[in-house]
Amino acid sequence: MTELPGRRLLLVHAHPDDESINNGATMAKYAAEGAHVTLVTCTLGEEGEVIPDELAHLAPDREDLLGPHRIGELTAAMKELGVTDHRFLGGPGRFRDSGMMGAEQNDRPGSFWSADLDEAAAHLVAVVREVRPQVLVTYDPHGGYGHPDHIKAHRVAMRAAELAAEPAFRRDLGDPYAIAKIYWNRAPRTVVTERFHWLASVLGRTPFDVAAAVDDVPGVVDDERITAEIDGRPYAERKTAAMRAHVTQVAVADTLPVFALSNRLAQPLFDIEYYELVRGEPGSAYEKDLFEGVSA
Ligand SMILES: [Zn+2]
Numbered sequence: 650m651t652e653l654p655g656r657r658l659l660l661v662h663a664h665p666d667d668e669s670i671n672n673g674a675t676m677a678k679y680a681a682e683g684a685h686v687t688l689v690t691c692t693l694g695e696e697g698e699v700i701p702d703e704l705a706h707l708a709p710d711r712e713d714l715l716g717p718h719r720i721g722e723l724t725a726a727m728k729e730l731g732v733t734d735h736r737f738l739g740g741p742g743r744f745r746d747s748g749m750m751g752a753e754q755n756d757r758p759g760s761f762w763s764a765d766l767d768e769a770a771a772h773l774v775a776v777v778r779e780v781r782p783q784v785l786v787t788y789d790p791h792g793g794y795g796h797p798d799h800i801k802a803h804r805v806a807m808r809a810a811e812l813a814a815e816p817a818f819r820r821d822l823g824d825p826y827a828i829a830k831i832y833w834n835r836a837p838r839t840v841v842t843e844r845f846h847w848l849a850s851v852l853g854r855t856p857f858d859v860a861a862a863v864d865d866v867p868g869v870v871d872d873e874r875i876t877a878e879i880d881g882r883p884y885a886e887r888k889t890a891a892m893r894a895h896v897t898q899v900a901v902a903d904t905l906p907v908f909a910l911s912n913r914l915a916q917p918l919f920d921i922e923y924y925e926l927v928r929g930e931p932g933s934a935y936e937k938d939l940f941e942g943v944s945a
Contacts, residue, residue, distance in 0.1 A: 659687045690723065
């Protein structure tokens, strides 16, 4: 068996940028602490809207070169977070961005949404059996906010965790391996609400005119559902830099922890990241470390 660091974290995301927005501080922290951090991104985000006018030519209805461009953005973001193991599910471009729910791109051949679940999951099983992560992080069943690729990423991650542990499944993909703990990305409603109150008071000092709403934040739930938080404040600058690296997708205010996506609606940037444990045993009643209770 190849030598792997004692703590191994796998994150499964839909598009380049989702990892930095949701888990940037968590990823930077564990990478800095010497854990092996693996990011699997399921699509290239080809259907995203482009923020800077000078890059508008990359859009899918023009040159359709956003996918390759976003590989570069993701690479730059991972450099900021100190993460060296980042991969695309099945290789770059294997599954295409499905567009927003209801778009005609949803069912286009090659779209991630239309992919066979077990076939897509098998690509991830190979990664799980190679890296043998004790901890998996992905979205909730609603994909955080209902985007088809986020819902599909959730399904693929959960299915792959199941299949990777199945002794009879595809031994050509490696030895069976059971992931000890699975978390979904979350945001506690009271914290998010407070942060939006703060945002309203500083909005005039940001480049944005209008704020998003609490429920625009992916994964918002009642506080009781949260079982773990990662205090990423020492890594806030890295997270911010990683988000900025996704130039076509994210605009971050210069001096305040505030950002917007292509809809230009301001959102608070979180340097404490929240999770709900959905598989495995918690190490304590409210965890401050995703590896609590895990043996190397
Ligand atoms: Zn996304």
